[in-house]
Amino acid sequence: MNVLSRSLALVAVTAAGSLVLAGCVARAEQEGGDALTVTSTNDSCEISSASAASGTLNFAVTNAGSDTTEFYLLASDGLRIVGEVENIAPGASRTLTVLAQPGDYYTLCKPGMLGDGVGRAAFTVTGESVAVDGEDAELKQQAVDLYAAFVKDQVGQLVPAVDEFVTAYVAGDDETAKQMFPQVRAYYERIEPVAEALGDLDPRIDFREVDAVADGIDWTGFHRIEKDLWVPASDALNSDGVTPAWQGWEPSTPGQRADVGDLLVADVQELYDYVHGQEFVDTLESQGIAGISNGAIALLDEVATGKISGEEDWWSGTDLYDFAANVEGSKMAFSLVRDFAVASGAEGEELVAQIDDGYAQLEAELAAFGSLSDGFVAYGALTEADKRALSDQINALAEPLSQLTVTVLE
Incomplete structure (x- = not known):
């Protein structure tokens, strides 16, 4: 990530193609x-x-x-x-x-x-x-409630997964930690904009080294651990393509690993506490379905600005896992406001059809390289043609998706 904070963008879930709400x-x-x-x-x-x-x-x-x-x-x-x-x-x-x-x-x-x-x-x-x-206002509130449930579920799974991951990292069991790294991050990537709204929490959890240096903050979190697990070659460069990988860096000592691991556990716990608190509820309700719709757009932007370039997981090459999780989060957000767009009229129906097709084509393109459950190929295995094809599909989906918020508010 290279943004210190953004407005809250929401992801949400419901049964595919139909609004299914508790209490209706x-x-x-x-x-x-x-x-x-x-x-x-x-x-x-x-x-x-x-x-x-x-x-x-x-x-x-x-x-x-x-x-x-x-x-x-x-x-x-x-x-x-x-x-x-x-x-x-x-x-x-x-x-x-x-x-x-x-x-x-x-x-x-x-x-x-x-x-x-x-x-x-x-x-x-x-x-x-x-x-x-049911009244329109009630359905919209139920949509927000289902989104809140999804976020709590993802963070609830993130907490023990990070604990297990950090335990392996601190113990020096690097092979286990490497296997866990992309899978653990998927929980975070699906709901990442929630942390981005909390000041410096996302930077502490997910900043790349070059971004931390540029912003003058201590480098901690997933990507600090990533570099320890995938130690770069002596002549490697950071993701900026300029800075030598070993400039101002060396592998963490066992004591430093313990400190970095404890910080990540504490930061994820802070995220858990936030999504289970009243401030989170108040923020969701103030954003409403517009916030959910904007979340679908923002999560796809995460793919377009970081994952597709291969800069996010520079040392591990696990960017496609992040890519897939962001797309899942974006599609979930869309699924929850989909029926509101359809209800807006013929133009809304056409827009939804375009977005449905865009997600299907992007998922099919991504599936050629693996899946979250079975694993993805390393990002370095993709050819320039592969990257262009993925980028083209992202752009094709981004255009109609950018019209979603105004449509659901009609």
Whole structure:
């Protein structure tokens, strides 16, 4: 990153192609009116049925474990949140109500409200699509609430992942830390603009060396660790193409590694505390759906200004992981305001079709080089033609996406 702070840009999630919001009333009710029961323990998440008819679904969640827990209904990609209920104390019960369209989903519990969760299971919704009844203001508020849930989930997974990554780095287990580096960063890259809005938090977590030097701040965070893990050759240059890699730098001592690792853990914890606080809620509500739409644009800009050039992960060559995570975050933000754009009229429908096509083509181009789950090729393996093709797809998507905010506000 080379920007000290930016306005808050938002990413959000919902079921693909349809607005699915907790608390809305549908024209089709859950068959029989009975709630699906969910029992969350420290290591399991048991649900009374693996399927239900489309419409308003009620999940009655009981916490039979020893830690405060959460329950999620996830979209078919296992990432996007359709609905969630959190802060369920041991022995307590809460109900999640969602309007679920036909499709494939996953259910998941998260005891301790950190990490990947437990008991992930397939869940199917059958039947016909159902219409949503509700005031426009209510739907917009629900969109903001779902975005908040997504951010909390990503940061909740980032915290333990960074702890494990830092443990390997401090212990000198560089091979393990190298394998973890791009995967851990994906949680951050999906919601990075949240940290960018918090003054010097993003610089502490994610500044490159040349940017820290230019701004006269101490260099810490992911990229300080990256250079220790991928020690450059003696004649290598920094990403500015001018500064020698070893000028004013040498590999961290074990004590320095411990200090740098502790700082990263503390900074990520600060991000976690922020997204679970009232200031975050107030900021989201003040931004509304315009903030979510602007987030789709800003996250694609992250790709265009840093990842596509290969300057972000200069030493590790793992830029495509960051690229993919930024695109995921951008697409999620778009998915949450998509229906508002369609509702604006024929021009909105046409714009949405262009954006849908742009994401599909960009994802297909990126898939030629790997995936977040299976790994990507090193950025240095891409030819100039490969980079141009990716850049062309980014530009093709950026043009209609830039019109999104004004369209959803019509």
